Amino acid sequence: MNPLLESIQMCTLCQAVLPNPPRPILSFDSTSRILIIGQAPGQKAHTSGIPWNDASGEELRRWLAVESSEFYDTSLFGIVPMGFCFPGTGKSGDLPPRPECAPTWHSQILTALRDIKLILLIGSYAQSYYLKERSYRTLTENVSHYRDFLPDYFPLVHPSPRNRIWQKKNPWFEEEVIPELRKQVRQALVY
Numbered sequence: 001m002n003p004l005l006e007s008i009q010m011c012t013l014c015q016a017v018l019p020n021p022p023r024p025i026l027s028f029d030s031t032s033r034i035l036i037i038g039q040a041p042g043q044k045a046h047t048s049g050i051p052w053n054d055a056s057g058e059e060l061r062r063w064l065a066v067e068s069s070e071f072y073d074t075s076l077f078g079i080v081p082m083g084f085c086f087p088g089t090g091k092s093g094d095l096p097p098r099p100e101c102a103p104t105w106h107s108q109i110l111t112a113l114r115d116i117k118l119i120l121l122i123g124s125y126a127q128s129y130y131l132k133e134r135s136y137r138t139l140t141e142n143v144s145h146y147r148d149f150l151p152d153y154f155p156l157v158h159p160s161p162r163n164r165i166w167q168k169k170n171p172w173f174e175e176e177v178i179p180e181l182r183k184q185v186r187q188a189l190v191y
Helices: 005-008 043-047 055-064 101-112 124-136 139-144 161-171 172-189
Strands: 035-036 077-079 120-124 153-156
Touching: 005 101, 035 172, 055 161, 055 172, 120 124, 120 172, 124 139, 124 153, 139 153, 139 172, 153 172
Parallel strands: 035 077, 035 120, 120 153
Antiparallel strands: none
């Protein structure tokens, strides 16, 4: 097993504020070609130990035009959320990712991933952290101006069923962004 991944999976940094015992959920290999940086695992992922193992993951795989076998192949995809453990539930859904994970671990992970060709930034937390001053005012603007961040980053809205309303209000996402995303993913996966 990868020593860095093993260290992260034993992390208890925010144990005192989590609703469950720590269970960092992420996957990567030094040969991963695409890195998916999302928010934080949900309750379903916490229970199963499998990231994106829900309706959001199904939609994300549709967007990427990849099968589950490709998606979970760590030589192809690394999956690293902003917060590694399920943060708990609030009034309107899951709580935000814990703020300790990214500054503690992300730079070490990025250093270890020597073959990354594309980083997908899913949701506002990942985009704020990585795009910094390059970020537009809103997530919608980041996604609509995705070309400004290529070839390094590709910002995306979260594929949650809750965001279907956003997708209906922004048909350009399915018409323009998804085809370009699929093209970028295929290029990144070419050996």
